[in-house]
Each structure stands twice: as C-alpha cells, then as structure tokens.
Amino acid sequence: MSDCESLKEHYESYALGALEGEERTELEAHLARRCPTCTPEVERARWLVAQLAHLAPQAEPSAALREKVMEAVSGPKPDERRAWIPVWAWAGAAALVLFTVYSLWEARRLERELSELQRQTQTERRQNQALQADRQVYRNALAILSAPGTREANLKASAGSPDSGSPDSGSLPEVRAYWNAQLGLVLAGQRMPAPPADRTFQLWVVPKKGNPISAGIFRPDARGTVLLVTVPEAQIAQTAALAISEEPAGGRPQPTTKPLWVGPLS
Amino acid sequence: MAWSDVLARLAGTALAAVFLAGLETLCEDEQPSDAALMEQLARREPRALELLYDRYARAVYSLVLRIAQQAASAEEIVQDVFLQLWRNAHLYQPTRGPLEPWLFTLARNRALDHLRLKREKQRRREETLELQPAAVATPNPEYVVDRQQRAERVRALMRSLPETQRRAIELAFFEGMTHSEIAAALREPLGTVKSWIRTGLLRLREALEGAT
Numbered sequence: 001m002s003d004c005e006s007l008k009e010h011y012e013s014y015a016l017g018a019l020e021g022e023e024r025t026e027l028e029a030h031l032a033r034r035c036p037t038c039t040p041e042v043e044r045a046r047w048l049v050a051q052l053a054h055l056a057p058q059a060e061p062s063a064a065l066r067e068k069v070m071e072a073v074s075g076p077k078p079d080e081r082r083a084w085i086p087v088w089a090w091a092g093a094a095a096l097v098l099f100t101v102y103s104l105w106e107a108r109r110l111e112r113e114l115s116e117l118q119r120q121t122q123t124e125r126r127q128n129q130a131l132q133a134d135r136q137v138y139r140n141a142l143a144i145l146s147a148p149g150t151r152e153a154n155l156k157a158s159a160g161s162p163d164s165g166s167p168d169s170g171s172l173p174e175v176r177a178y179w180n181a182q183l184g185l186v187l188a189g190q191r192m193p194a195p196p197a198d199r200t201f202q203l204w205v206v207p208k209k210g211n212p213i214s215a216g217i218f219r220p221d222a223r224g225t226v227l228l229v230t231v232p233e234a235q236i237a238q239t240a241a242l243a244i245s246e247e248p249a250g251g252r253p254q255p256t257t258k259p260l261w262v263g264p265l266s
Numbered sequence: 267m268a269w270s271d272v273l274a275r276l277a278g279t280a281l282a283a284v285f286l287a288g289l290e291t292l293c294e295d296e297q298p299s300d301a302a303l304m305e306q307l308a309r310r311e312p313r314a315l316e317l318l319y320d321r322y323a324r325a326v327y328s329l330v331l332r333i334a335q336q337a338a339s340a341e342e343i344v345q346d347v348f349l350q351l352w353r354n355a356h357l358y359q360p361t362r363g364p365l366e367p368w369l370f371t372l373a374r375n376r377a378l379d380h381l382r383l384k385r386e387k388q389r390r391r392e393e394t395l396e397l398q399p400a401a402v403a404t405p406n407p408e409y410v411v412d413r414q415q416r417a418e419r420v421r422a423l424m425r426s427l428p429e430t431q432r433r434a435i436e437l438a439f440f441e442g443m444t445h446s447e448i449a450a451a452l453r454e455p456l457g458t459v460k461s462w463i464r465t466g467l468l469r470l471r472e473a474l475e476g477a478t
Contacts, residue, residue: 012467016467019444020444047363048471050371050374051420056328061327
C-alpha cells in the first residue's frame with residue numbers, strides 16, 4: 001500500500017481527466033487491483049469534479065427536446081397515435097362494410113318480399129271483391145227466383161239464328177229468364193256461344209207497346225254459362241217478352257240486329 | 267389549524283407516529299427520490315423518466331451546452347444521455363452514490379467525446395465511451411448540502427480563485443484538456459498547472475463538505 005500515499009495527489013486530476021502519461025497509467029493499474037484505499041477516494045474525487053457542472057451558465061433546453069425524449073421511450077404522442085390506424089380499426093371498418101352490404105342486400109330482399117306480399121294481397125282483395133260480387137249476384141238471383149209474382153221466360157233461338165233448327169237439343173243453348181217487376185230479372189244461360197271479340201250479347205225487355213229497353217250486356221264465360229242479374233233502368237209494368245241480340249261491343253240503345261233468342265213471359 | 271398545531275396536539279400519542287408516517291408517505295408521493303425513480307426506470311416506466319428529466323434536464327443541458335457550444339448538438343447529446351439512462355437504469359446502484367453526479371459525469375463525457383470528435387482529435391481510450399460512467403461516491407452524504415446551495419458554493423469558490431487557477435480547472439472540466447494541454451494553453455509550467463488544479467479542487471471540497 002506504499003503506492004497509495006504517492007498516488008493520492010492524483011485523485012482529483014484523474015477524476016477530472018487531466019492526468020496523463022505515466023501518472024495516469026500508474027494510477028489506473030493500481031485501481032485495477034481494486035485498491036481498498038484509493039478506489040473510494042477516486043470515487044469521492046469524481047463526485048467533487050461532477051460538482052463543477054454547476055459552473056455552467058444556466059440554459060433551458062427546448063420543449064421539443066422533452067417531447068423527443070419521451071417519444072423515444074413511449075412511442076408517439078396520442079395525437080399521432082390516432083393518426084396511425086391500428087389493425088383492429090381496419091378489421092372493424094371491414095366488418096362495417098360487410099355489414100352494410102349485407103344490410104342493403106337484406107333490405108332489398110325484404111323490399112321485394114313486401115312488394116310481392118302487397119301484390120298478393122291486392123290480388124286476393126280483388127278475388128275477394130269478385131267473390132263478394134258473385135255472392136251478391138247469386139243472392140239477388142235467389143231473391144228474384146223466390147219472390148212472389150216472378151214470371152219465367154224460356155228464350156228460344158229465333159228463326160234465322162245459327163242455332164235454330166239444330167237437331168241436337170242436348171247441345172243447344174238453354175236460356176231462361178225470371179222477371180219480377182220490383183226486383184229485376186235473372187238471365188241464366190248454358191252452352192251459349194261466344195260472340196265475336198268485338199261484339200257483345202245484349203238483353204232486351206220488350207214491352208207490349210213501344211221499343212225494346214236494354215236490360216244489360218253480357219258475354220258467356222268459357223263454358224258458355226251466363227248468370228245475369230239486372231234491374232232495368234225503367235219500370236216496365238207491361239213486359240211482353242225478352243230478347244237477346246248480338247250488338248257491337250258496349251251495347252246499343254236499340255237493337256241493330258235481329259234477336260238471336262226470344263221468349264215470351266209466362 | 268396549522269400542521270404544527272395538529273402535531274402538537276398529537277405529540278406523544280400513538281396517533282402522532284401514524285400521522286407522521288402518513289405525512290412522510292405523502293411527501294414521498296409528491297417527490298419520489300432519485301433511487302425510487304431509477305427503480306421505476308429499470309421497470310420501464312416512462313413516467314419516471316419524465317420526472318427525472320424535469321428534475322435534471324436543465325442542469326444537464328447547461329453543462330452540455332457549455333462544453334459543446336452549440337444548442338443543436340447539446341440537445342442531441344442530452345437526448346442521448348437520457349436515453350442511455352432509460353436503457354441502462356438497471357446498471358445504476360444507489361449504494362454506489364447519488365444520481366446527480368453520475369448523470370453529470372455521463373453527460374460531461376458524452377459532450378467531451380463530441381468535442382473531441384469535432385476537433386478531429388483521437389478519441390481517448392477509457393470509460394468515456396462506455397454506457398455507464400465510472401462509479402461516483404459522495405464523500406459523506408450527511409455533509410452534502412442541497413443542490414441549490416451546492417451550486418452557489420461551487421460558483422462562489424471558483425470566483426474566489428485567482429483567474430488563471432480558475433481557468434485551468436475550467437479548461438480541464440469544460441474543454442477536456444490534460445495537464446500538459448492546459449499548461450500549453452495558459453503558457454504556464456506544468457507543475458504549476460497540476461498544483462493549481464489540485465489545490466483548487468481541494469478547496470472546493472472543503473467548501474462543500476466542511477461548511478455545513
């Protein structure tokens with residue numbers, strides 16, 4: 001330890017970094033052997049030298065430096081972190097797009113279903129109205145048929161009509177009418193031929209005096225069946241007969257052709 | 267009611283001890299010690315670096331700027347110093363000495379390295395390039411006055427030295443010059459320069475340790 005005494009004058013210079021040459025080499029070699037006397041003394045000298053830092057004129061680092069240091073250890077600031085879009089955000093966006101596309105597709109599908117349902121409802125409503133109308137026709141027909149004072153007419157093909165003189169009565173049209181002065185008349189026909197597309201059958205009430213009065217126009221259905229219930233526009237007390245003629249579509253105020261079927265009221 | 271009144275009333279009671287312990291905890295919470303912050307730093311808690319930065323950045327920057335002379339370089343060096351602190355916090359041992367001189371030594375070495383590179387001098391061997399500066403020990407922590415007082419005393423002592431003696435110490439500390447470089451710069455005998463530096467630093471030690 002005899003070295004220690006001679007080395008002690010170098011502690012401060014060594015700590016300061018001013019010691020050089022052999023003196024420095026010698027002290028370093030000595031410290032490398034972990035001298036228990038010199039090592040703590042050199043450390044004390046380092047503390048002392050560090051205090052010289054207080055001689056530096058006080059200066060202020062920029063605020064940006066603080067941010068740079070903190071960014072380096074903890075990543076970018078929250079503002080910048082927001083600018084960077086994380087993977088989960090992309091996934092979320094993709095999911096949103098998929099959901100939107102699916103929603104639109106689903107909405108279109110529901111819209112189509114709804115319009116189909118509306119169409120069906122309308123059809124059914126029309127069918128229902130038709131049924132109601134039919135029902136009313138039958139009710140009216142029944143009322144006329146069952147009312148007292150109703151008179152019957154059996155309309156026969158008149159001379160010159162296509163059906164007159166046909167031998168097969170089973171295939172001939174059968175046209176009957178029931179007349180009630182208050183309730184109206186019912187015309188029921190079977191196996192009737194269809195008039196041309198631009199023409200129609202027209203039923204006439206033939207009074208005892210004066211011109212025939214229209215009681216309605218009709219076309220037999222596909223099977224040749226007719227059920228017409230109608231109330232003539234004018235009260236006709238003295239009805240003698242009923243007749244059916246073929247007229248242009250929409251009917252005519254007066255017959256323009258010879259009647260195809262005629263029957264006197266009994 | 268003042269704190270002193272509260273403590274006076276509680277004096278001698280078991281509650282007083284609890285109360286004081288609580289106050290200490292509160293104070294610790296407000297001002298964590300350097301050692302506590304270094305522990306947090308070793309656990310990679312950025313908040314600890316933030317507190318240490320706020321505590322020391324000004325002094326470190328002042329020192330580095332005085333050596334490097336350029337604000338841009340000084341900021342680079344200071345950033346490097348604090349990042350070294352962050353990366354090597356686990357190497358710091360509170361038992362080997364306080365943080366401040368350790369940090370100053372690290373900063374000074376970095377700044378002097380920069381200066382030497384700038385002057386195209388050969389890099390000196392040794393610890394200046396190592397991540398951790400050499401151990402720094404407080405002579406006797408009980409004698410160490412607080413930082414502000416210490417700074418005042420360092421400045422006052424240096425003002426009291428003859429101009430050339432002060433200049434010799436500054437050339438060594440801020441310029442990184444060796445004895446012979448200083449002797450050449452001041453045109454003074456080498457032995458005189460050595461003596462100035464040694465006596466100046468011994469007087470500084472007395473001023474810091476003995477005057478409390």
